[in-house]
Amino acid sequence: NTQFSIKLLQQTTSQQPIFSTRAHVFQIDPSTKKNWVPTSKHAVTVSYFYDSTRTVYRIISLDGSKAIINSTITPNMSFTKTSHKFGQWADSRANTVYGLGFSSEAHLSKFADKFAEFKEAARLAKERSQEKMELTSTPSQESATGELQSPVTPESINGTDERVTPDAAFNTEINAVLFPHSSTSISKHWEAELATLKGNNAKLTAALLESTANVKQWKQQLAAYQDEAERLHKRVTELECVSGQTAGVKTQKTELNQTIEELEAELKAREEELENLKQEVEEASQLQTQKDSLAQKLQETELRSAELESQLLDLEQRLENSQLESESFRRSLRSLLELLDGKIFELSELRDSLAKLMESDSS
Template sequence: MTFTKTSQKFGQWADSRANTVFGLGFPSEQQLSKFAEKFQEVKEAAKLARERSQEKAESCSTHSHESSQEAPTSPQASSVNGTEDEKGRRSPPIESLLKSNNHRINPVKKWEQELRTLGESNARLTAALQESAGTAEHWRNRLQVCKEEGDRLRERIVELEAQSLDISKEREQNSRLSQTVRLLEAEISEKEQELERLREEVRVIPGLLEQCEGLQQQLQSAENSNAELESRSKTLKCNVEESRQKYGNLVKELTTFLGILDGKIDELHGFRQGLAKLGMDN
C-alpha cells in the first residue's frame, strides 16, 4: 500500500484485497507529514521483513535441493558396499529429511503466492493512485475556480459596500430635504392662514362700498335739500366735505390694501412654484 497526500490536510491509501480506498483528514499539515513518515517506516519495515522471509525461504529451498541431491548417493553407496539390512536401516532418515524439506518448501510456495498477490495488489493500487491523482487534479482545478469566484465575489462586495455608502449619503440628503419640505409646508400653512384673513377682509370691502354708495345717496339728497335748507348748508357742506375726505382716504386705503393683497398673492404663487420645482428635483 502507498500513502498519498491529496491535499495539505488529507491523505489516502488503497487496500487491494478489500478493493477499498481509505482517507484520513488531519487538523494540520504537520500531523499529516508525521503520519506519512510513520506509514512509510511501517511499509519499509514490512518490506524488509518480507525480504528476510523470502531469503529464508530461498535458503531453505536451496538446502532442501542440496539435501535431495546428496540423499540418493547414500543409498547407492550402501547398495554397492553394504547389505540389505543397512539399506533398511538408512532409508527412514532420508524419508524424514524429504518430509522436512517438503515442509520447508510449502512456506516458499505460500510466499510466492503472497508475492503474486502483492504484485496484483500493487497494480490495483497503482491504478487507484492514478485515478486519485486525476481526481485530485480535478479538485485542484475546481478549487482554483472557486478561488477566482471568491475573488470576484469579494470585489462585488466592495462595490456593494461603496454603493451602500452612496445610498446612505443619499438617504441623509433626502432626510434633510424632507425636513426642508416640512418647514416649507409649515410656512405655506401660515401663508394660507394669512391669505384667508386677507380674504375675509376683502369680503368686508363690498359692505364698505355699499356704505359709500349710501353716503353718496345721502350726499345727493343733502345737495337736493341744500336749496331748501340754506340755513343748514354750511353744516351740511362741512359734513359732505368730511365725508368726501373720509371716502377719499377710504379709497386710498382700499387701493393700497388691494396692491398689498396682489403682492401677497403673487409672492404666494411664486413660492408654490418654487416648492413644486423642489419636489420634482427631489
C-alpha cells in the first residue's frame, strides 16, 4: 500500500491537474454502510487528472504521502449532492463510496460540474476506443488469414527501429484501400504510441546513464572504504599489541566506570527523591492555600451567624412586645365592651320608662 501510494505520488507530481479544489474527505463505513468515516483530519487538495496512457480521467487526493482517493471516472458513475456543501459518488472498483465536504455551495457546484464534464469525456473516450478496437480487429483478422501483416518485433515495440518492411508497407497499402477512413486514425494512434515509446526510451536511456555514473561513484567510494578499513585494521592490530601493557589501566578503568555508574545511580535516586519532595512541597502549599481559604470562609460564616442570631433576638423581642401590646389592647377592648353593655342596659331601661310614661298620659 505504501509503495502504491509512493508510485501514485510520483505520477501526480509529474502531471498537472486539470482542476483542483479543497475539501474534507470521507469514506463510507465498510461494516455498517451507513456512517461516514473521515479519512483526513483537515481539508486536503482533491484534483482531477487525465491519464493519457490509458485515456481515463481520475480523481486523486493525497494526505502527505498517503493516497486517500484514487478513483477512475467511468460513464456509469454519478455524483450526488446530498446537502448544500456535501456530495458523494460510488466507486465499484474501489468497493467504497467517497464523500466530500466543501466550504461553500459554489465549490460543490463547481466540482459537480467538472465531474459531469469528465464523465461525458470518459464516455466519448470509451466509445472512440471501442471504435478503434472494431476497426483494428477486421484488418488483423484479414492479415491473419492472408498473412499480410508483419510480426511485431521487440525493436518496433520499444521504438528503436523505425524501418518498414515490404510486408508492412504492403499491409499499410491494403488497409488504406480497404479502410480509407480508419487508416488515418490507426496511423495517428500508432504514431502517438511510437512517440510515447520514444519518450520512454529516452527517459530509460537517461536513467541508465545516471545509474552508470552512480555505479562509478559507488565504486570509488567502495575503494575509499576498503582503504579506510585496512587502515583501521592496522590500527586495531597496533592497539592489540599495546593492550598487554595496558591491562592494569583497563582494570582501573573498569573499576572507575563501575564507581561512576554507582554514583550516577545514586545521583538519579537523589534527583527522584528531590523531585518527590518538590511535589510534596507544592501539594503542601496548595493545601495551606486551601486551608487559609476555608478559615476565611469559616470566619465569614461565623460573623454571618452572629448577625443572624442578633437579628433573631431582635425579632423575638419585637414579637414579645407585640404580644404584650396585643394583650393590653384586648383588655382595653374588653373593658369598653363591658362599659358599652352597661350603657345599653341603662338606655333600654330609660326607653321602657318613657314608653310606660307615654301610655299613662294617653289613658
